[in-house]
Amino acid sequence: MSSSFAELGVPIQLTDVLEREGKSKAFPIQEDTLPDTLAGRDVLGRGKTGSGKTLAFALPMVARLGRSGGKSRPGHPRALVLAPTRELATQIDAVIAPLAKAYGLTTATIFGGVSQQRQERALRAGVDIVVACPGRLEDLMKQRHVTLDAVEITVLDEADHMADLGFLPGVTRIMEATPKRGQRLLFSATLDNGVDKLVRRFLDAPITHSVDEVDSHVEAMTHHVFHVSGVDAKRQVVQALASGTGRRILFMRTKHQAKKLAKQLNEAGIPSVDLHGNLSQGQRDRNLALFQGDSHRVLVATDVAARGVHVDNVELVVHVDPPAEHKAYLHRSGRTARAGSAGDVVTVVLPEQRRETEQLMKRANIQVRPQAVSADSSQVKSLVGEVAAYVRPAEVAIRTSNPGPRRGAGPRQGQGQGQRRGQGRAGQERHSRPEGEHGQHSSAPRSSAPRSSAPRSASPRNGRTGNGYASAASFSSSGTSNRRSR
Structure with a gap:
């Protein structure tokens, strides 16, 4: 049986915050x-x-600053968290903020793609905890808006993903600017791509704890491999899988296909939003808010959503385009069955993709028997569950332009919990695009296709095609990766 946070030594000021959020028992990584x-x-x-992991490092960070007392000087934060993407930085801050408030500490996020003026103001006001992406933080260091000589504790979160994005040289320079006497914590799924060099260089006799490594199994996650006969059958299966009442994420390989599929699902009466590198900051904010709310239950995304995006109660992940590497498969799949909840993962496979998908599963250490299916198969229908009511595309457009209250985005242990503190607090940005995607902004036009109020079923109706259904061309059948197009 897991230990309580109090039994692990967490101060009462913080256990009180956790109790109010419904958290009393630690997860294994926290307990260890x-x-x-x-x-x-x-x-x-x-x-x-x-x-x-987020709560695992947030608690000791806030406890250390709370014990030491004092106030941060302008431009000299006392704690630093480095994260690879803006989304992850935002969600880390959401976990830390209510804990920091218990001690009267302040937090701020720092990342690129937005104006740095608010971030400068936060630093001038004297912020205690900075959650940052490496690129913008280095810019502010060079401009002398921030100095890291007062940092007491430094955290590197998802260090392997920072390595994948090419951030390790910047991370190294940032770490060199922090005091050697400070405490350092590094959290990573793997130690490849140079992460082990960071460990040897910057951590002093570290204690290693390994829990749920990247290729370990999640008991509550069920994997399915669906073989389809061709592109038309794939289109029908994907639309059926998107038609349930619960939240689901559909992964595509390219920005163009993600945008196209989301549009076609909307035209089929399935409210959907897309998430990829061609969206502006405001569009990403809006689309994530819609997906977290009551109106849009489907997110069509590229691999930018495979890490650093947490939304509660995602019950199904669909690899519409199987990824090119097993790590991408595992990170995509990790959007469901999080923090003890259950979830299903489906990979839809065309005949020409079967061999490479079989190899992908072996590398991911996933043992699953492929099943030949159509949209009417019982295996598909069981994952769809209750079919959501058909929503006229005109109504989808209204919901998209007027997002309502968010659903299921409330606090949950370890990821994205805590009150949203962006109201009036300088330096805080929300739901941002990964820093690794440089300057790709464009507006995605919304569909205004003719609407129908006919009820929607989980499978194609009367063989109809056109506005109501995704065209065959909307689904990629290529077996090659297009990383530049994510």
């Missing part, structure tokens, strides 16, 4: 690391996204 991190030791934590 907290005794060492609270004691001030350097720690290397290995665990995949969704395992509760």
Whole structure:
């Protein structure tokens, strides 16, 4: 049985906050690391996204600053978290903010793609905890808006993803600017691509804890491989899988196809939003808010949503386009079955993709028997569950332009919990695009196709095509990766 946070040594000021959020028992990564991190030791934590790492480092960080007391000087934060993407930085801050408030501490996010003026104001006001992406933080350091000589504790979160994005040289320079006497925590799913060099260089006799490594199984996650006969059958299966009442994420390989599929699902009466590198900051904010709310239950995304995006109660992940590498498969799949909840993962496979998908599953250490299906198959219908009511495309457009209250985006342990503190607090930005996507902004036009009020079913109706259904061309059948197009 897991330990309580109080039993692990978490101060009462913080356990009170956790109790109000319904958190009393620690997850394994928290139970393993907290005794060492609270004691001030350097720690290397290995665990995949969704395992509760955020709270594992947020608690000792806030507890350390709370114990030491004092006030941050302008431009001299006392704690630093480095994260690979803006989405992840935003969600980390949402976890830390209510804990920091218990001690009267302040937090701010720093990342690119938005004006840095608010971030400068936050630093001038004297912020205690900075959650940053490496690129913008280095810019502000060079401009002398921030100095890291007062940092008492530094956290590197998802260090392997920072390596994948090419951020390690910048991370190294940032770490060199922090005091050697400070506590350092590094959390990563793997130690490849140079992450082990960071560990050896910057962590002092670290205690290593490995929980839920990247290729370990999640008991509550069920994997399915659906073989389809061709592009038309794939189109029908994907639309059926998108038609249920619960939240689901559909992954595509390219920005163009993600945008196109979301539009076609909307025209079929399935409210959907897209998420990819061609969206502006405002569009990403809006689309994520819609997906977290009551109106749009389908998110069609590229791999930019495979890490650093957390939304509660995603019950199904569909690899519409199987990814090119097993790590991408595991990170995409990790958007469901998070923090103890259950979820299903489906990979839809065309005949020409079967061999490479079989190899992908072997590398991911996933053992699953492929099943030949159509949209009417019982295996598909069981994953669809209750079919959501048909929504006229005109009504979808109204909902998109007037997003309502968010659903299921409330606090949950380890990811994205806490009150949204962006109201009136300088330096805070929300739901941002990964920093690694440089300057790709464009407006995605919304469909104004003719509408129908006919009820929608899980399978194609009367063989009809056209506005109501995704065209065959909307589904990629290529077996090659297009990373530049994400």
